Amino acid sequence: MEVIIISGLSGSGKSIALNALEDNNFYCIDNLPVTLLSSISQHLNHEHQDKVAISVDIRSIDIEKLPHVIKEIESLSIKTKLIYLESSTESIVRRFGETRRRHPLANEKLSLDEAIEKERSMLAPLAEIGYKIDTSNMSVNVLKTALSELIQLKEDRLALQLSSFGYKFGIPLDADFIFDVRCLPNPHYESNLKNLTGIDKPVIDFFENFKEVDKMFQDINHFVKEWLSAFKIEQRHSLNIAIGCTGGKHRSVYIANKLFTNFSNPKSQVTIRHRDINH
Template sequence: MSGFPDRELLHATAVELDTPDGAIGVLLRGPSGSGKSDLALRLIDDGARLVADDQTQLELDEGRIMASAPAQIEGTLEVRGVGLASVQSARQTEIRLVIELTGGSPLDRLPEEHSVVLLGQPIPALHLDARQPSAAAKLRLAARSRASGLGVRPLAGTAVPEARGVEALPVVVVTGLSGAGRTTALKLLEDIGYEAIDNLPLNLLGAAVLAGHLDRPVALGADIRNRDFAAQPFLEQLDSLIAEPALKVKLVFMDCADEVLQRRFTETRRRHPLAQERPLADGLAAERTMTAPLKARADLVVDTSNLAVADVRRLMTGHFGLGTAGLAVFVTSFSFRQGLPREADLVLDVRFLRNPHYVEALRPLTGRNAQVAAYVTGDPAFASFFGNLTALIDPLLPRYEAEGKSYLTIAIGCTGGKHRSVAVAEKLGAWLTAQGRAVTIGHRDTPAG
């Protein structure tokens, strides 16, 4: 006698997932309200099958833990706000992974492997927060790893399921300096439709994409806090992803000036990962050295030194927005006193135009005012300048598109960023709109008005 029962009814939810190595049963455990049914619904919506919701019958069968539903609830899932719903189901599955739902408790970044005992049998277990948008993706990744029996397979030679539709699946890999906004960028990508997965070990980056059904764009985050972080292995993983024809991979590097990073770490009282026992400046310098090869390879470098969250959102949406076609253009005015916009692709200086600041009636107004705009465009030099400007930009736009560029930022500066630059930015934006371009206009250093 083993001392363990061979049957047990648990307060748990069970689902069955398909992996490249076959189906695998997953048991979701946690207190009421921890999100068992909600996580099961997300998995089912992505192709999984329900075995049992809330009450799961376990039975020992020749060393295997088999799960099924009590007859009265078979094939039904309780969906809060909807009620009982009939969903795709499986009558029985072998439980090979247990997910312990934490109900919002903090998770270890690099958890130790552990297991739970069911009917006398040890089963691998993982803690997850069902409320995290990436919970279903993490669960599928863990299930695939468990099903293979050897951990996640290397990328080389791994067959990628055929992507749905004719276009390659967008994959955005976000890295950069600590404190520069990588987490914010991931959240913003998630807001516009990407499945965001953060802080995976480097050898799992590829598997996070390849293990899925390739029907939803993916944003992956990795930085020096990853246990095995080094530039060369990172780039090797990146190259493996780029080599997959079903994927369209872009690397984003989040950057920031050292003085701004120092202020951010001081204000938040956070320790820099490389400055635990040395000055912050030394940690920042070491991180810049470690990540320099990644910045050199990046498709997009975002310097957040002077950017608000709304600016980062605009950049993420402009470069990686889903369902948009053609080149999107952002035209912004700025003050040279406040420094150049670091995200600008083209910078124009209009300080040669006559300045409304010296006209008392115009001084309190901005370049969006009709009187100010008329004063600026009435400069004898304006007509030839604007004609040459549009003649320069017009042939550039289709060439940028042909090179795969999806977002262009044109910055127009004057001394105070209030009159001339604003008026020219508005006029250029109107001209681009008339050419059928998708245009957004902003004014960095003056309120709209």
């Protein structure tokens, strides 16, 4: 049996995530009191429900006890995976404006912005232990794909998540390390390369002509390789390495792809996402 726990900020896409899991034959429960997680998991295990997804958030009673309860469930030999969704304040404000729903923490003393930041602070301990997904600029289909990738990862191995992004669209909130490659030569100023991306061969050929591009790749590669084992020892489930350039189409995509190729092997758990490649 595996229990997927979906948590995160209000307005970050938890309902969409839960619906996606339900479409993939998960038995889903929304907004369960945290103290009931262990007993419900045991009951469903006895009922031979091998795929269970439970949503808990700031509305859930005793949300602060979730890290302890997860350990309690795992002690019963039930695999547990916490997926934490977050999003920028700007995107959450926009979503609440579109749906005209009220934020759970909003009241006459707290503006919507203040309620979002208060929730972010209250849920920070969960963000530290979960598989993080930044949904700020994600479509529904991209979120479903990211969920599918995380669900397939094995808990006994550290998952390396690589991503590229454009600084002009904001820094990804789910990154553990961010590397800035805006100092590298930019194909954007080459008329025949401007509308291509870092996965296209002419752009790859362009980058391979510059020693500084290879030096940047080697330095980042060495850093990740050097410290990956340390994070495994700390029993981290995932490590998200984000590579950023101005627009997120050329330099960051090229470096992220090279890292993906270098770290991918039958024994590894490596995923890649190019956040802004289609902007």
